[in-house]
Amino acid sequence: MAHQAHSYHMVDPSPWPILGAAAALLVTSGLTMWFHYNSPRLLILGLLATILVMFQWWRDIVRESTFQGHHTPMVQKGLRYGMVLFITSEAFFFLGFFWAFFHSSLAPTPELGGQWPPVGIKPLNPMEVPLLNTAILLASGVTVTWAHHSITEANRKQAIQALLLTVLLGFYFTALQAMEYYEAPFSIADGVYGSTFFVATGFHGLHVIIGSTFLLVCLLRLIKYHFTSNHHFGFEAAAWYWHFVDVVWLFLYIFIYWWGS
Amino acid sequence: QGLKPLIPTESPDLIFGTSKLAPGLPAADHYLGTNKVPDLQKVFQRSDGLPVHLKLGYPDRLLYRTTMALTIGGTIYCLVALFIASQPKKQ
Numbered sequence: 093m094a095h096q097a098h099s100y101h102m103v104d105p106s107p108w109p110i111l112g113a114a115a116a117l118l119v120t121s122g123l124t125m126w127f128h129y130n131s132p133r134l135l136i137l138g139l140l141a142t143i144l145v146m147f148q149w150w151r152d153i154v155r156e157s158t159f160q161g162h163h164t165p166m167v168q169k170g171l172r173y174g175m176v177l178f179i180t181s182e183a184f185f186f187l188g189f190f191w192a193f194f195h196s197s198l199a200p201t202p203e204l205g206g207q208w209p210p211v212g213i214k215p216l217n218p219m220e221v222p223l224l225n226t227a228i229l230l231a232s233g234v235t236v237t238w239a240h241h242s243i244t245e246a247n248r249k250q251a252i253q254a255l256l257l258t259v260l261l262g263f264y265f266t267a268l269q270a271m272e273y274y275e276a277p278f279s280i281a282d283g284v285y286g287s288t289f290f291v292a293t294g295f296h297g298l299h300v301i302i303g304s305t306f307l308l309v310c311l312l313r314l315i316k317y318h319f320t321s322n323h324h325f326g327f328e329a330a331a332w333y334w335h336f337v338d339v340v341w342l343f344l345y346i347f348i349y350w351w352g353s
Numbered sequence: 354q355g356l357k358p359l360i361p362t363e364s365p366d367l368i369f370g371t372s373k374l375a376p377g378l379p380a381a382d383h384y385l386g387t388n389k390v391p392d393l394q395k396v397f398q399r400s401d402g403l404p405v406h407l408k409l410g411y412p413d414r415l416l417y418r419t420t421m422a423l424t425i426g427g428t429i430y431c432l433v434a435l436f437i438a439s440q441p442k443k444q
Contacts, residue, residue: 103405104404106405107417111420111421111424114427115427117428117431118427118428118431121431121434121435124438134434137423137427138427140423141420141427144420144423145420145424148417152405155397158393158394159393159397160398161394315385316386316390317388
């Protein structure tokens with residue numbers, strides 16, 4: 093059996109990259125068929141294929157690392173760089189939507205009544221549910237840090253409790269935000285206020301769901317003994333992503349909810 | 354390329370580290386299940402030539418073939434739909 097003379101990971105041939113690309117094709121063309129021909133079939137097929145590819149690709153990474161031992165310190169370094177670069181790209185993504193918000197809100201046009209919020213818009217009270225949501229995400233930042241310390245100190249019970257609490261707080265945020273969306277007196281179609289509000293908070297909400305799911309997977313792996321006290325990069329990546337989601341919310345709360353009301 | 358030689362990875366450092374146990378507790382932690390990682394490590398490090406995405410045999414093959422069928426079928430459906438959509442509307 094051949095042994096490698098380096099500490100990098102040469103992966104087994106895998107079908108997931110190309111099938112993932114095909115799934116992306118189905119999602120995008122599916123959106124077109126849904127928007128223009130009122131048929132969601134291709135989109136549903138694409139979303140299903142995407143979920144299957146994501147599940148199997150990440151399952152394989154867990155197999156390669158936890159069960160086959162391929163994640164040497166060099167490999168882990170590469171993964172750290174990768175996650176940092178990815179989160180940076182997401183930060184730029186949100187920067188665009190904040191740019192759009194400030195473009196419209198710093199110099200409101202006569203069509204809006206020369207004011208922000210525009211005439212006729214009744215903004216949400218920032219001291220009600222949005223403030224609670226801020227407290228929830230800040231608390232979840234504390235609990236995820238508590239979980240990390242528990243992992244490094246090899247305290248299994250506390251790590252599981254802290255990570256469970258973090259996941260529950262994440263779902264609580266999503267539930268409250270969904271209720272706010274349902275009860276809001278304005279919609280995405282209500283001019284540029286509606287557009288900037290719902291696109292920015294909507295993409296943030298999607299990232300909360302993604303982050304909560306990532307943390308939930310980490311919780312399941314934690315329960316199954318996958319993490320050790322000094323090798324648990326999957327958890328660290330989830331925690332970084334979660335802190336990023338929290339910071340984006342703080343910007344949303346201060347500028348869109350509070351300053352913008 | 355080749356798989357690394359079979360080495361017990363990370364076993365001394367497991368999260369229920371024995372160095373922190375209170376006296377009187379059993380050696381193996383049973384809080385929410387026992388540790389099956391060493392057994393899974395043996396399974397996934399078998400020299401059977403199977404790639405990691407098919408290593409568990411039948412369940413892996415089933416999921417792979419389902420994904421493949423949905424994706425390839427969907428791509429054909431997509432190309433047909435795009436072809437039809439690109440036809441000019443009848444006057």
